[in-house]
Amino acid sequence: MTPVMLERLLAATRAGRPVVLATRLADGAQYLLPEDAAEAGPALAEAAAAALAADQPALQEGWFLHPHNPPLRLFIVGAVHIAQAMLPMAAALGYAVTVIDPRRAFATAERLPGVAIRHDWPDEALAELAPDARSAVVTLTHDPKIDDPALVAALNSPAFYVGALGSTRTHAKRLARLREAGLSEAALARIHAPVGLDIKAVTAPEIALSIMAEIVATRRGSGLARRG
Amino acid sequence: MAAQGGEDVLALAAQWRAAGEEVAIATVVETWGSSPRPAGSRFAVSASGRMAGSVSGGCIEGAVAEAAQQTMRTGAPQLLEFGISDEQAWAVGLACGGKVKVFVEKLG
Known part of the structure; x- marks a missing residue:
């Protein structure tokens, strides 16, 4: 060469x-x-x-x-502790990460070194960032005001992975809200929730690992990524 | 991009050369069976023995580094093949049961 x-x-x-x-x-x-x-x-x-x-x-x-190709992209909604733990893993796995959180106190460069940070609302941010088939979107805030618009935007995109943090009960309520917002069952079935592979993760880094593992499993077509 | 061999390896190779070193780059171009690194994986070697990246799980890097030194001297690229039927591969330990073809080229 x-x-x-x-x-x-x-x-x-x-x-x-x-x-x-x-x-x-x-x-x-x-x-x-x-x-x-x-x-x-x-x-x-x-x-x-x-x-x-x-x-x-x-x-x-x-x-x-x-x-x-340009790097795979990962959009994390919510500048929470789990997001921080995901950053070094995502970088090693080849993802360019953008963290979206309108709460400025959370989404600071000090807490999230080396990644793009957006303080606008997730639906506006994602409309601009335009997730494609080489993009993954994960919502982590637990706050429907922030997570729901992000999920609607993600499900209206060809993102290969859409995940949402929250328990089975939280997710059932979320599905009811999103149904009301007009999303189809096929769209809702794309959401990986509770997010991450079931490795009995407890700590933030363990949950981050389970999410990144599920993203890899989905991209590589592993049976582990399928939800029953 | 990391999945495709990593621009980090290429950026390091460029840095080594800019620092005055001879450099060769090895790339996995074809695999069969359970080879541990996919096509596109890269491994860079400098004349002084610096190394970055990988073309296997560590079993053939020694042999590839030797070939890389030769390519640095001659300037001629090489297409290496390692597999379980290959005496040399056994000697350097490609025991994973796979086969792999590695292209080695000089940066220069």
Whole structure:
């Protein structure tokens, strides 16, 4: 790899631009796609686009196609202790985290180092942030005024994971409110609640671990992520 | 991105080179069976022996680092294959039952 190619690849990933590094395994020749599509030709450019869409490397006629998508995104609603515990785990797992909490006293840079913080209401914040199929949304405030609008916004998005903290009883009440707000049963069934894999978590870091584990299980298609 | 090999590894490789070191980058390009790291996983090595990332659970990194030193000297990329039927892989301990192809290239 030439230093110029490495710098181009790093610049694209820093800018959040999805790119594919195409490497000919016979001699190490490389293209960065789609930027070099004219030189690489349509067949390679199309295969590269497919690798990006699938978010999976591919081999095509002696070329290794290595997709570099922007980071997965995790939107945490509620700057609570569990959110703090989730931050280092989420970073290690490759998620860019945004914490949304209109309560300014909670959502401070001191409590949440190194992540994006939003103080607007979750429905407004999520409308702007536009969760996509590579996004997860977790609500942690226990406050329906904050959590409910976030869940409505999340369920109206293609987010691959939507989780809500709260006991089974709390969740039953939540479902009743959201039904009243007009959400379909199919939409409500997407909510992972009580949030997290059942590892009998007690402390904030343990709950954070159970939530992150459930997010990974959902993304990777594990049976553990299914709710009965 | 961490799932795809991590830009941290590439950023470190760039830093090492900027500091005047020779650097090689190894990438998993194909796997079969229960190989521990998916395609796209990266492992960077410098001439002085710095290492970052991984291409296995730790079983073939030694052999890949040796090949990387050779690629740094010659400039020629290499396509390495490790598997349970491979004497060398047994010697370096790929006992997980998988097979893996690793591409090694010089940064330069």
